[in-house]
């Protein structure tokens with residue numbers, strides 16, 4: 001096992017990793033930009049290293065700064081968290097070239113899954129069901145129009161290098177194709193330096209269902225059921241739950257096995273998420289994320305496992321602490337993402353926290369790096385915390401969420417907390433009847449925050 005690991009991240013996820021390491025008796029090194037000198041992850045880690053100025057490319061994304069921090073402190077392995085360098089194959093290669101261990105999948109797995117066309121081809125070959133669409137990339141507008149006519153509208157044009165909801169455009173009819181195709185290409189080029197696009201059938205009322213998988217890198221892999229992350233704004237998740245209210249035990253076992261078998265076949269190592277759209281009882285693969293997800297705690301809650309501990313174990317060459325038969329679902333869990341944003345436009349609201357009080361009690365987990373007097377810097381993601389609740393069933397989890405939100409105090413900045421209070425008053429949230437468009441439609445109808 002490692003003696004010391006470095007966490008190449010900030011905010012709540014850096015704390016999350018520090019906590020797992022500490023329980024395992026592993027020393028931790030935090031890295032931080034000058035803007036984060038007073039951040040909680042710096043205070044909580046055993047050691048810290050300043051790696052550069054506020055702008056991420058010069059600090060949290062800087063290969064030399066992070067590798068040097070490992071060399072200075074003697075850290076043997078790097079946990080990337082999510083975002084930043086977590087899915088950067090080149091970084092993984094450099095980490096390995098320096099004799100260090102990357103706590104995550106191999107550079108090759110990241111490369112394959114990071115390109116959506118290659119990922120889809122790989123998954124199809126492994127027997128995973130995919131959204132009907134073009135066979136690989138589509139390079140001309142004529143080809144795109146021809147495919148649209150053949151497949152039938154609506155279709156979605158996606159940049160193969162896209163992510164975070166960027167580089168995707170829907171063409172409702174043939175008349176939209178030209179602008180959708182050109183925009184998706186331009187966004188792919190501008191944001192990811194790659195203008196290759198492909199086309200998929202646009203599903204009109206699907207749910208977003210993702211399967212958590214975990215591999216030991218030696219050909220063994222398990223699944224930890226699904227999360228329903230259908231409540232999204234601009235393709236960004238805001239509310240996630242496990243198990244999914246629309247998924248039966250038989251469906252879970254079947255799709256879970258397909259996913260676990262697929263990643264076992266490629267000797268996948270560590271945590272991964274296979275994302276699907278689910279409509280009329282069918283699953284359609286959209287992408288695989290080769291990292292820990294923001295919403296992993298709902299899975300941890302219902303299975304009673306620590307996914308970060310498992311990531312560290314398999315990276316150190318040890319076995320996972322569970323096999324498929326050990327994994328049984330206990331109750332229901334919901335996570336809401338707390339962002340420093342002002343409603344109704346969700347505009348960023350950085351600033352100083354004048355008062356912070358985290359909720360507690362049975363079945364409540366608050367993952368946040370906030371503290372009284374902390375100043376949220378304007379340079380990074382607006383996620384400031386995740387409130388996760390666990391109950392014996394969905395109804396209990398929802399009432400616990402309501403109770404916990406009532407206890408939470410975050411003063412000094414605007415947050416998305418009122419969004420969740422309002423959502424909990426909605427019948428569809430209680431019946432679980434929502435799809436990936438529900439939240440956008442509901443937001444359009446809200447006039448009063």
Ligand code: ADP
Nearest residue numbers: 162163164165166200201202203208235286436
């Ligand atoms: P990203 O990598 O940007 O997150 P994804 O491929 O994971 O992109 O898609 C993100 C979201 O976009 C999905 O959760 C879903 O809401 C929507 N989406 C993607 N593909 C389709 C499709 N074929 N039909 C309908 N919606 C889609």
